[in-house]
């Protein structure tokens with residue numbers, strides 16, 4: 001899974017030093033690109049609150065045949081926003097120690113701080129738990145920026161606002177880390193909800209949700225509603241939160257029907273994107289471009305990330321239809337904010353974005369649409385007279401990532417039992433009484449290739465490569481030894497040089 005490190009701009013660097021050029025006016029709107037850096041921790045501006053407008057029939061046990069799980073007890077069990085990530089409270093060990101855990105559908109380890117760190121307030125102290133068992137194995141996960149190292153073990157875990165019961169779970173106890181915990185986050189660990197293939201150091205480490213399903217007997221399905229839409233990402237106000245429903249689907253969290261797309265491969269939650277539209281205009285690229293080299297749904301990624309070609313085409317189409325002619329390129333690449341005079345909300349100048357996904361009837365598709373309020377994101381007051389926004393899309397060298405920017409519009413069902421992902425209109429993706437997203441279908445997929453996906457790198461194949469490299473390495477080593485030069489070292493395994501990880505592209 002080696003990837004070229006793209007020249008992607010670090011979102012952290014971005015937030016702490018927004019280099020904003022000369023003030024300019026565009027179109028008839030007093031758009032300004034303002035100057036100076038600003039201080040995130042002294043931000044003021046929450047612009048709007050999103051209200052949960054539940055309108056369903058109340059209690060439902062729809063997906064749980066045994067009736068043992070009460071989904072309403074799990075509603076609003078998340079806190080956070082797309083900038084800081086969404087986290088859930090858990091109780092680890094005996095007696096239970098409470099920690100907040102980031103929900104990440106783009107990885108597969110359950111990892112918790114097990115030693116002090118300047119940016120976290122507390123951690124799981126394994127020595128105080130009577131049920132913690134160390135396996136003696138170490139695990140190291142490296143991201144492009146940041147990494148953590150720790151020890152593998154198991155302990156009893158329960159989720160106060162989750163399914164009833166306690167399960168024995170694999171835990172990576174984080175003993176040291178760099179760039180993983182950041183200032184201002186209120187979580188101490190990460191819950192990877194993807195498949196075993198992504199688990200480190202290898203897929204024998206059974207992921208959290210697999211253990212939960214086995215031991216508590218809940219259905220192999222979870223669903224996620226993230227409610228940060230339209231809230232200023234860097235605001236220090238109460239996080240809006242959301243819901244992680246474990247074991248099924250809670251009808252009060254969505255409206256209309258759930259549209260399902262097959263999971264192409266079970267590693268990340270990989271889906272097949274057939275088409276993209278900006279406004280009513282089809283980008284009309286070869287559909288394999290949209291899935292180059294994969295298309296995934298990842299709650300641990302902040303933005304909607306698009307392969308470079310696709311990103312460029314989208315920006316061009318938005319520029320054309322936004323009527324804002326000479327928009328600074330820094331806005332599109334994430335290095336600048338666009339600011340308008342207070343009250344001059346910019347959303348009416350931008351088009352909707354639609355992503356067409358393969359339907360379970362493979363000759364059909366459905367589309368999920370986000371309105372400008374989801375991807376032109378309020379950031380903060382820069383000087384009190386301006387509202388500033390950032391672009392919620394970025395380019396990617398390793399595939400299309402449907403991140404929090406898009407997920408906040410939908411109630412997303414991770415139906416692992418039936419190997420499909422569902423999208424429905426989220427009951428909290430509403431602002432001023434207006435829906436921020438749309439779901440529609442079915443559409444014919446006759447105009448699209450029968451298969452737009454790429455295959456993931458297979459573990460056995462990777463092993464072959466590893467062995468081949470080791471053989472080469474050994475030969476080189478012998479030669480070097482013969483030459484009495486430095487010995488050859490093999491790279492540490494378990495490295496995730498994947499920019500879609502949450503360590504990048506979140507803003508705090």
Ligand SMILES: *[C@@H]1O[C@H](CO)[C@@H](O)[C@H](O)[C@H]1NC(C)=O
Nearest residue numbers: 016037038039040041042043
């Ligand atoms: C940022 O804000 C915090 C809290 O208001 C303050 O303590 C700190 O000095 C500020 N930093 C800068 C660089 O202005």
Ligand SMILES: *[C@@H]1O[C@H](CO)[C@@H](O)[C@H](O)[C@H]1NC(C)=O
Nearest residue numbers: 068069070071073162163164
């Ligand atoms: C857990 O059990 C209690 C008591 O039986 C019940 O009231 C509650 O709804 C259950 N919670 C969940 C999430 O199933």
Ligand SMILES: *[C@@H]1O[C@H](CO)[C@@H](O)[C@H](O)[C@H]1NC(C)=O
Nearest residue numbers: 361362363364442443444445
């Ligand atoms: C799948 O979609 C095609 C094209 O719309 C339709 O003709 C066919 O009946 C559908 N199949 C099923 C099983 O619904």
Ligand SMILES: *[C@@H]1O[C@H](CO)[C@@H](O)[C@H](O)[C@H]1NC(C)=O
Nearest residue numbers: 264265451452453454455456
């Ligand atoms: C589409 O192609 C990918 C990669 O070649 C493969 O893994 C996947 O199974 C294919 N899907 C279908 C439905 O044939």
